[in-house]
Amino acid sequence: MARHVLQGARRVEDAAATRMPRHDAHEAIDSNAVSGPIAVPRREPLGDTGFEIHPLALGGSGLGRALGDGDGDAILDRFVALGGNLITAIGDDADGGSERLIGSWMHERGTRDRVHVITEVGRDPQRPGLSPAAIAASVDASLTRLATDRIDLLCFHGEDPDTPLEESLGAVDALVRSGKVLALGASHFSPERLIEARVLAANGLPRFRAITTPYNLMQRRGFEGATELVAHAQALPVLPSSALANGFLAGGIRRRTDASRDAHGARRTAHLGRRGSRVLRALDEVAAAHRATPATVAIAWLLARPTVAAPVASVSRPEQVDALLAASSLRLQRSELVELDRASA
Template sequence: MEYRTLGRSGLKVPALSFGAGTFGGQGPLFSAWGDTRVEEARRLIDICLEAGVTLFDTADVYSNGASEEILGEALAGRRDEALISTKLGLPTGDGPLDAGASRLRLTRGVEAALKRLKTDRIDLLQLHAFDAATPVEETLAALDDLVRAGKVLYVGASNFAGWELMKSLAAADRHGWPRYVAHQAYYSLAGRDYEWELMPLAADQGVGAMVWSPLGWGRLTGKIRRGQPLPETSRLHQTADAGPPVDDERLYRIVDALDAVAAETGKTVPQVAINWLLRRPTVSSVIIGARTEEQLRQNLGAVGWSLSPEQVAVLDAASAVTPAYPYYPYWREGGFRQVNPPLV
C-alpha cells in the first residue's frame, strides 16, 4: 500500500482508506448502504489491515452512532494498528444542541464518540459540515482545546465551500490554532466539481483531500449500462435522490470510456475509476466502502498499478464538463493561463 502525507501535516495515511458507513444499517439511508455487524466488520478490518489499509472513517450520524460502536468493537485489541477518523456537526437529534460546531456541541460530541469508539483519542476529527451559526473562532478554539487535551490529534473539514474552508484556515493561522489538514469531499469521474475551486485551494493551503463516494454513488460500479434498466440489486433505487445528480448521457459516456480502459488494462471498472482519482492533485486518500469481502478485495485492486497518460486522457475527455463562472475554460487560455496554470 502506498502511504501519503495528509495535507501539510506529518501524518502518513494509506492511499486507500475504509469507510464504515455500511456498519450498523440503521435508518432509511444507511440501511440501503449496508447492515454490517461486528463479526463481519472484524473480518473486513482483518483484510484491510493485511493490505495496509490502516485508516477507518466513520461519523456520529452513521446509523445513529452504531457505525462508531461497531468499528470500536471490531478494532478491540488492535487499536494502535489503526487510525480512526470520525465526523460530527450534522444533526443527531431534534434538539437545539444536537447539531452544529459550537464549543458545547464539539465537547459533548467528542466525548460521546470516544465512548462509542472505545478509545482515548480520535486520530482525525472532521467537521461534517460548516456551521454558519457559530463563529469560526469559537469552533477552532474548541478544537484547539480538544487537541491540547490529547482527545483529538488532527482536525479536518468535510463538505465545505471554498470560502468556508479558507475563512477557517485564515482564522486558525491568525490565532495559532490547529489548521484543517484534510477536507473530505465528494470527487469522482461523475462529479468533478472539486477541481474548480477546492482543488486549487487545497494545493495552495496544504489541505489533503479524503475522497468520499469515488464511484459516484454506485453509478461507476460497472452495473449501469446504456440502454439497460437499473439492476434490481442497485442501492441507487433507494439513494439516487440523496447524491449529486448526473446527466444520463454524460454518465453513459463515462461508463463507455471506463469499459474501454478496463478492457485494455485487464482491471475492473471500479478499479479504473478509483485509480484515476489516485493520480489527481491534492488527493491524499480515497475512501472505499464494501458490504462484502468480494467487494473489498476488488476495490483493493485499484492500487499497485497506474493508468497510462493516454488512458487518463480518454477518461478526462469522457467526464469533462463546462465549469461554472468564473471557472470557464477560456479563463485558462492566453494570459489567464500564464497567471493561473491548471493543476490538471
C-alpha cells in the first residue's frame, strides 16, 4: 500500500508543477514560470495546528549548555522583539536543559501566550520509546521544566518498533483531550510510517500536523524524494532542523582550524570539502548581491521550498538573531535559487 500511496503522491507533485505559479514563498520552483523574486510572508498558519507563526523557528537546544542563562535570555528576548514566536526544545539536548531555560524565560518575562513551544518525546534516557507510559511521563516532565500547562506541538522523535503506532497515538489522544498537548508532529519518521499514521488518523486517532527533519543545503537527500512527496500529499508543513548545518552555512568555518575542538566543531567541519566549498561560494555570491549574510541566504533558500514552513536554526549570540529573521523578507531571484540548487546537488 505504501508504494501505491507514494506513487499517488508523486502524481500530486507532478500535477502541482503544471499549475500556474503562486506568488508566495512556498511555490514550487518551476523553470517555465515567469522569472522574478519570491516574497516570504511575515506570519502564516502552521498547517492546521490552529496557530500562526513567523517563518523562522529558534532552536533552543543547547542554549542552557553552551551559554550562560543571561545570554540565553538575551537571545530569546531578541527573537521575540523582532517578531519571532516559534521556539523548539528539540534536538541533541536530551537532559531537558533547553526546556528549563525556555520555561524560566517564559515565566520571568510573562511571554507564554506570545510564543509557541515545540518539544519531543521518545529520546528521554529515563523514558525511552513511545509507549503510552513513556509518553505520559515525558510530557509531564516537559511541562514541569517548561513551567507551563501545555505543549503547542509535541513531536514523536523516531519510530518505536516495540510499540504499535496506534497505542502511541492513543496516548496522545488522551493528552490532547486534557489540554496538555495542542498538536502532534513527527520527527525522523519514514514515509511508510507517515502513511500508516494517516491511515490510523482516518479511524479517529490524532494525526501528525507537522514534521521536523534534518534539511539544509548540505543535507538534502534524506528529505527530498519520498518523504517530501508524502509531506506534500498530506499537506504536512515541514520544519527543517539544523537549517544551517550545525552553523557551517553561516560561513564562519572555511578551514578545520576555524572550528572548536569538540563534538559540535566536528559536526561543522564534516561538511568541509569540494561540495561544501562550492556551496559556500554560491552563498557568498548571492549574499553579496543582496548585502545579506550567508546564513540569511541559506534560510531563504529553505523558505522557497514547496513544503517548508519554518526552518529551525540556533544562534550563539543575540545579534545573530537578526540575520536569521531577515530571511523572511529576503527576495531571492529564481536564477539565484537555481544556482544554490546546483552548488548543493
